[in-house]
Amino acid sequence: MMPIETSLLARSKLFEGLDxxxxxxxxxxxxxxxxxxxxxxxxxxxxxxxxFCLLQGYVRLCKAxxxxxxxxxxxxxxxxxxxxxxxxxxxxxxxxxHAAGAVMVAxxxxxxxxxxxxxxxxxxxxxxRLMAGHLLDxxxxxxxxRLDTALQRVTNYLLSHCMLEQQHATIHLPFQKNLLAxxxxxxxxxxxxxxxxxxxxxxxxxxxIVRIGDIAALRRV
Amino acid sequence: MMPIETSLLARSKLFEGLDxxxxxxxxxxxxxxxxxxxxxxxxxxxxxxxxFCLLQGYVRLCKAxxxxxxxxxxxxxxxxxxxxxxxxxxxxxxxxxHAAGAVMVAxxxxxxxxxxxxxxxxxxxxxxRLMAGHLLDxxxxxxxxRLDTALQRVTNYLLSHCMLEQQHATIHLPFQKNLLAxxxxxxxxxxxxxxxxxxxxxxxxxxxIVRIGDIAALRRV
DNA sequence: AATCCTGTTTGACCTCGATCAAGCTTGCTG
DNA sequence: CAGCAAGCTTGATCGAGGTCAAACAGGATT
Numbered sequence: 390m391m392p393i394e395t396s397l398l399a400r401s402k403l404f405e406g407l408d409x410x411x412x413x414x415x416x417x418x419x420x421x422x423x424x425x426x427x428x429x430x431x432x433x434x435x436x437x438x439x440x441f442c443l444l445q446g447y448v449r450l451c452k453a454x455x456x457x458x459x460x461x462x463x464x465x466x467x468x469x470x471x472x473x474x475x476x477x478x479x480x481x482x483x484x485x486x487h488a489a490g491a492v493m494v495a496x497x498x499x500x501x502x503x504x505x506x507x508x509x510x511x512x513x514x515x516x517x518r519l520m521a522g523h524l525l526d527x528x529x530x531x532x533x534x535r536l537d538t539a540l541q542r543v544t545n546y547l548l549s550h551c552m553l554e555q556q557h558a559t560i561h562l563p564f565q566k567n568l569l570a571x572x573x574x575x576x577x578x579x580x581x582x583x584x585x586x587x588x589x590x591x592x593x594x595x596x597x598i599v600r601i602g603d604i605a606a607l608r609r610v
Numbered sequence: 611m612m613p614i615e616t617s618l619l620a621r622s623k624l625f626e627g628l629d630x631x632x633x634x635x636x637x638x639x640x641x642x643x644x645x646x647x648x649x650x651x652x653x654x655x656x657x658x659x660x661x662f663c664l665l666q667g668y669v670r671l672c673k674a675x676x677x678x679x680x681x682x683x684x685x686x687x688x689x690x691x692x693x694x695x696x697x698x699x700x701x702x703x704x705x706x707x708h709a710a711g712a713v714m715v716a717x718x719x720x721x722x723x724x725x726x727x728x729x730x731x732x733x734x735x736x737x738x739r740l741m742a743g744h745l746l747d748x749x750x751x752x753x754x755x756r757l758d759t760a761l762q763r764v765t766n767y768l769l770s771h772c773m774l775e776q777q778h779a780t781i782h783l784p785f786q787k788n789l790l791a792x793x794x795x796x797x798x799x800x801x802x803x804x805x806x807x808x809x810x811x812x813x814x815x816x817x818x819i820v821r822i823g824d825i826a827a828l829r830r831v
Numbered sequence: 832a833a834t835c836c837t838g839t840t841t842g843a844c845c846t847c848g849a850t851c852a853a854g855c856t857t858g859c860t861g
Numbered sequence: 862c863a864g865c866a867a868g869c870t871t872g873a874t875c876g877a878g879g880t881c882a883a884a885c886a887g888g889a890t891t
Contacts, residue, residue: 452753460756462749477735477742483749513734514698520741521698527748528683528704532673534755535681535795539848566869574756579848581870596857596869760878787839800878802840817839817887 393419393495401442401468401495402522403515411511418502419495424488431472433485439496440472446492447564449571450484459485461571463526466563474523476503476516489568534574542573543583544610547592547601555604562597614640614716622663622689622716623743624736632732639723640716645709652693654706660717661693667713668785670792671705680706682792684747687784695744697724697737710789755795763794764804765831768813772825779825783818 395416398404404412419442424430430441433452443465450471453459462484465471471486476499506513533542546569551558562569570580584594590610591602601607616637619625625633640663645651651662654673664686671692674680683705686692692707697720727734754763767790772779783790791801805815811831812823822828 452749454753454757458757460753462752474742474745477738479742479746483746507731510728510731510734513731513738517698517734517738517741520738520745521695521700524695524741524745524748525700525704527745527752528673530752531683531748531755531795532675532681534752536675536679538846574752576849577869578850578871582848585870797879798839799841799880803878806840 393421397421397444398442398495401444401470402519403442403470403473405468406515406518407511411509411515414509415497415502415505415512418497418505420497422494422496424492424494426488426490428488428492430486430488430492430494431482431484433483434481437472437475437480437482438499440470440475440499440502441486441497442470442495443467444493444495447489447568448492448494449487449489449568451487452484460574461568463523464489464564464568464572470519472499473516474520475499476506476513477520489564530574539573539575539579539583540586540610542575543580543587544607546573547599548604548608551601551604553604553608558601558604560599560601562599565597614642618642618665619663619716622665622691623740624663624691624694626689627736627739628732632730632736635730636718636723636726636733639718639726641718643715643717645713645715647709647711649709649713651707651709651713651715652703652705654704655702658693658696658701658703659720661691661696661720661723662707662718663691663716664688665714665716668710668789669713669715670708670710670789672708673705681795682789684744684751685710685785685789685793691740693720694737695741696720697727697734698741710785751795760794760796760800760804761807761831763796764801764808765828767794768820768822769825769828772822774825774829776825779822781820781822783820786818 393416395404395412398412398416398419404415407415430448431439445467448465448471449461450463450465451459451461463471465486472482475482502512506516533545537545547560550560566580567577570577573580575583584592587607587610590607592607593600593602614637616625616633619633619637619640625636628636651669652660666688669686669692670682671684671686672680672682684692686707693703696703723733727737754766758766768781771781787801788798791798794801796804805813808828808831811828813828814821814823
């Protein structure tokens with residue numbers, strides 16, 4: 390198997406903290422894979438064999454309940470990794486991963502990464518940092534689910550994607566509203582309505598382009 | 611400072627995976643502390659100096675939003691640890707921790723644990739396993755927040771605390787309904803109503819004692 | 832036993848957002 | 862360019878659960 394160009398991997402959060410030696414050691418075990426829209430990368434509950442770095446495109450991580458209804462746990466962007474928490478234990482995937490468009494990932498064999506992490510403190514440290522970051526994100530997510538309204542979540546998202554000192558801003562949403570809704574724990578309808586409400590606060594939405602007229606005003610919503 | 615009896619700490623999830631040497635090494639740095647009901651152990655946003663193992667009692671981990679409204683992220687039981695994800699990075703506490711009654715914790719200096727974890731693969735591995743466990747729990751939590759009703763969350767909680775093969779069961783809630791409501795992301799009123807509804811499914815609640823008449827029936831709710 | 836105080840339950844109300852069902856854009860493809 | 866299929870918006874409806882207020886336990890303390 391041909392090792393992946395480390396320059397490709399270098400942009401990922403898993404690799405960005407690694408020194409050259411560890412990075413190349415880990416890259417040895419990587420395998421590039423491509424997926425098309427809606428293709429399933431991993432399936433919740435299945436035997437876990439791999440961990441992934443997302444290099445291009447977006448991936449939704451979903452969990453389903455008994456009745457088959459499913460929701461998004463996290464939306465992965467380029468540079469994110471997923472399933473990496475299995476390095477610390479667990480034998481099955483805790484969520485499904487679906488490609489949301491054309492996707493390129495680097496796949497790593499779980500057992501091999503485990504062995505590497507056990508030997509290489511640099512790698513285990515990087516994995517730990519990833520997990521800590523995800524922990525913080527998930528806690529934020531629960532907090533916003535439980536105490537913010539749809540409107541607040543959307544404004545928070547917008548504000549977190551522009552420079553607060555500026556007066557106005559133009560944001561290009563990185564993915565379809567569909568995905569954004571999932572990320573924020575909303576239905577597409579609810580997201581749409583939130584945007585509609587924000588119109589009166591000077592927010593103009595044109596496809597994936599969002600123009601915020603008055604950032605300060607938005608902060609007071 | 612007198613090292614804590616390792617027998618005390620041994621029951622905690624952080625220590626249960628450690629070999630004797632690592633356990634004693636870490637215990638050296640521990641300090642026992644006691645808190646009374648409602649006392650604040652750590653404060654969200656404050657400079658992080660310590661990580662904790664909960665040895666006795668219960669602790670609620672809360673996050674607040676801008677308006678000061680707060681919710682429980684996680685309820686810690688004896689043996690749980692909290693703030694441990696700071697070992698991987700971050701300089702402020704991501705949540706507040708309040709004692710929910712009489713509480714005994716072991717406090718460890720963050721910088722010292724970081725240094726130890728850096729040297730001792732056993733310790734960093736244990737921390738990693740803790741974090742992975744919390745990750746899974748939080749993902750479950752988000753999933754149940756987003757796709758289960760109050761009734762389903764309560765039944766799931768009950769079912770996860772009894773042996774499913776049995777016909778009936780008696781559960782002693784480990785803490786006040788107050789806390790249970792927070793853990794499940796409900797108001798006390800909503801929890802109370804869920805219990806009221808379950809009465810018709812053969813669930814009798816008397817204070818903290820819950821008798822389930824027909825477990826199989828409950829699973830079909 | 833009388834009193835607090837805190838936790839729980841119940842009731843009434845009302846808001847938010849999910850759901851279902853159309854219309855309406857877009858972009859893609861023949 | 863027509864036509865189709867996604868995605869997105871908008872409207873109407875409805876139910877779950879939050880909020881506020883009041884009644885109701887227990888336990889602990891005098």
